[in-house]
Structures are given as structure tokens and as C-alpha cells.
Amino acid sequence: MGRGSFSDVATELRRSIESGEFQRFERLPPSRTLAENLGVARNTLRAALIQLEKEGLLETRPRSGTYVTSPDQEVVVLTAVEEATPLELIDARFALEPHICRLCVLHARREDFELLDSLCSKMETAICDPVTFAGADTTFHRALALATRNDLLIWLISQINIIQSLDKWTRMRHLTLDEQIIRQYNKQHRETLNALRSREPERAAVKMKEHLETARISLMRAEEDSVANRMMA
Amino acid sequence: MGRGSFSDVATELRRSIESGEFQRFERLPPSRTLAENLGVARNTLRAALIQLEKEGLLETRPRSGTYVTSPDQEVVVLTAVEEATPLELIDARFALEPHICRLCVLHARREDFELLDSLCSKMETAICDPVTFAGADTTFHRALALATRNDLLIWLISQINIIQSLDKWTRMRHLTLDEQIIRQYNKQHRETLNALRSREPERAAVKMKEHLETARISLMRAEEDSVANRMMA
DNA sequence: TGATAATGGTTTAGAAATGGATCAAAATAA
DNA sequence: TTATTTTGATCCATTTCTAAACCATTATCA
Numbered sequence: 001m002g003r004g005s006f007s008d009v010a011t012e013l014r015r016s017i018e019s020g021e022f023q024r025f026e027r028l029p030p031s032r033t034l035a036e037n038l039g040v041a042r043n044t045l046r047a048a049l050i051q052l053e054k055e056g057l058l059e060t061r062p063r064s065g066t067y068v069t070s071p072d073q074e075v076v077v078l079t080a081v082e083e084a085t086p087l088e089l090i091d092a093r094f095a096l097e098p099h100i101c102r103l104c105v106l107h108a109r110r111e112d113f114e115l116l117d118s119l120c121s122k123m124e125t126a127i128c129d130p131v132t133f134a135g136a137d138t139t140f141h142r143a144l145a146l147a148t149r150n151d152l153l154i155w156l157i158s159q160i161n162i163i164q165s166l167d168k169w170t171r172m173r174h175l176t177l178d179e180q181i182i183r184q185y186n187k188q189h190r191e192t193l194n195a196l197r198s199r200e201p202e203r204a205a206v207k208m209k210e211h212l213e214t215a216r217i218s219l220m221r222a223e224e225d226s227v228a229n230r231m232m233a
Numbered sequence: 234m235g236r237g238s239f240s241d242v243a244t245e246l247r248r249s250i251e252s253g254e255f256q257r258f259e260r261l262p263p264s265r266t267l268a269e270n271l272g273v274a275r276n277t278l279r280a281a282l283i284q285l286e287k288e289g290l291l292e293t294r295p296r297s298g299t300y301v302t303s304p305d306q307e308v309v310v311l312t313a314v315e316e317a318t319p320l321e322l323i324d325a326r327f328a329l330e331p332h333i334c335r336l337c338v339l340h341a342r343r344e345d346f347e348l349l350d351s352l353c354s355k356m357e358t359a360i361c362d363p364v365t366f367a368g369a370d371t372t373f374h375r376a377l378a379l380a381t382r383n384d385l386l387i388w389l390i391s392q393i394n395i396i397q398s399l400d401k402w403t404r405m406r407h408l409t410l411d412e413q414i415i416r417q418y419n420k421q422h423r424e425t426l427n428a429l430r431s432r433e434p435e436r437a438a439v440k441m442k443e444h445l446e447t448a449r450i451s452l453m454r455a456e457e458d459s460v461a462n463r464m465m466a
Numbered sequence: 467t468g469a470t471a472a473t474g475g476t477t478t479a480g481a482a483a484t485g486g487a488t489c490a491a492a493a494t495a496a
Numbered sequence: 497t498t499a500t501t502t503t504g505a506t507c508c509a510t511t512t513c514t515a516a517a518c519c520a521t522t523a524t525c526a
Contacts (some may be wrong), residue, residue, distance in 0.1 A: 027240045041503045063511040084385040099328035152317040152325045274514045448506045
């Protein structure tokens, strides 16, 4: 056969491992068996295994077997956090927050609305103060999660907030916060809160989506600008 | 000379324990008997037992027996999250997964569909095997997240999967998986995948919501049953 | 009480299976 | 063609399994 098949085998195995077909700590089938299953010669398989070992997905103990190395959970956290792009983060919030609004309609109590209301007021007095606004904004979205009374969602949102509070994010975020944007955000926060108060789950979800869409657009604009600046420099 | 079957035996036993075949505090069969049942030498079994003891799943008292202990599985950080209830978890998935489907339509590639397809097939052949089905099901939902190419979403889903893999969940989950439910899940998985393939984000999201709704209902029914059982006892 | 059985722990020698290495021939790509 | 890669086969060194025995302690029961 021609070339290329060894890297195809590596790709196939990599997918199997990443997709969880071979669990961590589990032993892969013996190279002879595995080669037969994959319809490939043992030598070819070996080349693929060596490749994957270099990548750190496998560990082979001679005369014992080839094992899936444990992907350290903490490493996953770090890479997920460090490599998350602003748009990925917005997409994640797009998934979570509209549904959080729906759940708020079911579970929020009077005191939750009071907290959300006071946070809106705080943001409305911070039109010229991006730092204060950003803090209150984070608190507002966190308060929405809290109002669901769902510990898991609260935790997920808090994880996202942790990422958002990293340095590189904070700076970019403050850049996007001009007075016009803050006014728009404030309007959307109010609209969302009103929909929640009148117990309209879908309207609240829609308002939240509009809010996130605004945030996405301003983020993209900020990125374009920073690219443009980099090109100017 | 060298096989690694002791690690395979450990995997098999781990499955038996997680599937509830061996209940907590229950004594395992004598090592001689168990070894014979597994078709493996007693020494090999012992190596596996020692491994599982290290993992904290078993406790062996010399001359008495080997007992299933409370598994301190996944000692991960999520202390607050460990107390998440099944319904909280379903709500979180309600938030994440429909939107993940929408993003899949944008980002999934051919090989993603192939993986999802093969997982559907695997689940369809596991109608009478809840343990295998549950594993493939988790992988399926993870594969959906992977197909979004959004590392943050992938991470969030993996966190949810970790919770779901905790011992107390696994048992309840397997209880809810009768043949009828599995057939329904399989149908819904297929429908979701088909919607993704034909690039219809909203239909995929709707199918996923239906799927999660089914899961929620069967969970609630299982909880009612367990409450009823407790009241009978 | 005392005898017997049952259990986990340990050791041993031999057998079986595994990954590692090499090489000539075949197949493929350029 | 020419160069490269895969294949299939064989041998090797070593690990790990098997099988069987024996030990020490506990449990059971007469």
C-alpha cells in the first residue's frame, strides 16, 4: 500500500480515545488484535501508537500492553480556560442564560427581583464608569443564576465568570464598554427583568438573547479594531 | 509472558460494581469462586482487587472477605455540585444541549457525523444492555459537544458528565433504562442526528428538547418509585 | 472446648502472551 | 521508473498469567 495509512490509523485511534471509546486507564487490545481489527499490519499500527505516545495520549509498557493515559482533569480546566476565545464564551452564555431566564420565571422569589432591580439601578448610575458597570453586570448575571435555585447552573455560571474575570478578558471587556453600549445593556437588562417579573419565560429568554447578541457584536467590533491596531503598529 | 488481563479484569469488576451488580457493603464471592467465574487465575484476580482497593472501591478484610465500600469516585473539586439533584442536572442539560445542537449545525464536519452515527448504531445494538447503552449515550452527548469545536462548551459538558458518572447517579440511571425507554432514546438520537445532517438547527434543538423531556419524565418516575419503595419498607 | 472448613495471603515453576526489532517482498505514490 | 511505505513473517526478551501448593487466621459447628 502507499503512504498515509499510518497517519490515518493514528487519526482514527485519536478519535476513539478522545470520544471516550477507550476510557482512561483502560488497556487497548493487544497490538496483534488491534491491528487485525483495524485491517492494518502490526508495524503500521505500531507507528501510529508511537505517534500517539508522543502526543501523550497513550503509554505503552513493553510486554504488558498499551494504556490510555489519564487526561488530568485540571489540565483540561486550564486549557479550556486559557484557550477559550471571547466568541466561544459568548456561545456558552447563549446556551445557558436564556434557559436560566426561563427557570427564573419558575423559581425566582420576591427578594431575587429586588436584588436584580437594585443591580439594574446600580448599572444605570454607572454609565460613565465601565469598571463599576462591569462588576455589577457580572453580579446581575450571577444573580439570575442564583434565582434558579439550581446549584449546578449557579456553579456553571460562576465558572464562566471566573474565566471572564481573567486579566486579558477584563481589559477587552472594558474597551467595549462605551457609554452607548452601556445604555443599551441597561435597557436590555431592564427588559429582561420586566419579563421575568411578569412571568413570561419566552419573552425573558428572547430579551436575554438580544442582550447577548449585542454583546457578541460589540465584541466582534472590538476584535476587528484590535486587529486593525495591530496592523497599524 | 505478558498479558495485561489483570487490568481488564479490574475494568470488568469496576463495571459490575458501578452497575449495581455488587451492592455497597456487600461481600464479594470468595476469591477462588470469583476467579473461576471470571475465567481467570486467582493471582490475576487478586491483582485486580488490589487495584480496585487502591481506587477505593473495595475493602478486603483478610480471612473474612472483600467488601464493596462507598466509592470516593472522582474526588474532583465539585463539592457544591456533588449535591446536585437529578432534576437540576436535567435542567442544566436543557440549557446547554439544544444550543449545542444549533452550534453543531454550524461547525460539525463529516467525521463528526460518522462518529455520531456509529454511536447511534452501538446504542441500537445495546437495547438489552443498560450499562453499554449508558456508556455510549454519554459518549454521544459528549461527541455533540466536541462537534461544536467550542472548548468551553466541551468542558462544561464534560463536567456534567463527571457528575453523572458519580456512583449514586449511575445506579439510578441504569434503573430507568428499560427496553422501552432505550428504544425511545434511540429514536430521538437518530432524529436529532438527522436534523443536524440536514442542517436544520431549530429542528435539531427541538428533537434534543424532546429527548431531554423524556429523560426528565423517566427520572421523575424512578424517583417516585424509589420513594414508594422506601415507604413500603 | 476442639475439630474442621473456609478464607485471604504468599510462593513457586512453567506456560503463554506481549511489545520490540528486523527484513524481504509487495504496493503505492511521484 | 524510482522512492517510499505497508505488509507479512519471524525471532527475541521479558512480563504476566496460570496452576498448584502451602500458610495463617477466622468462622462454624459438633
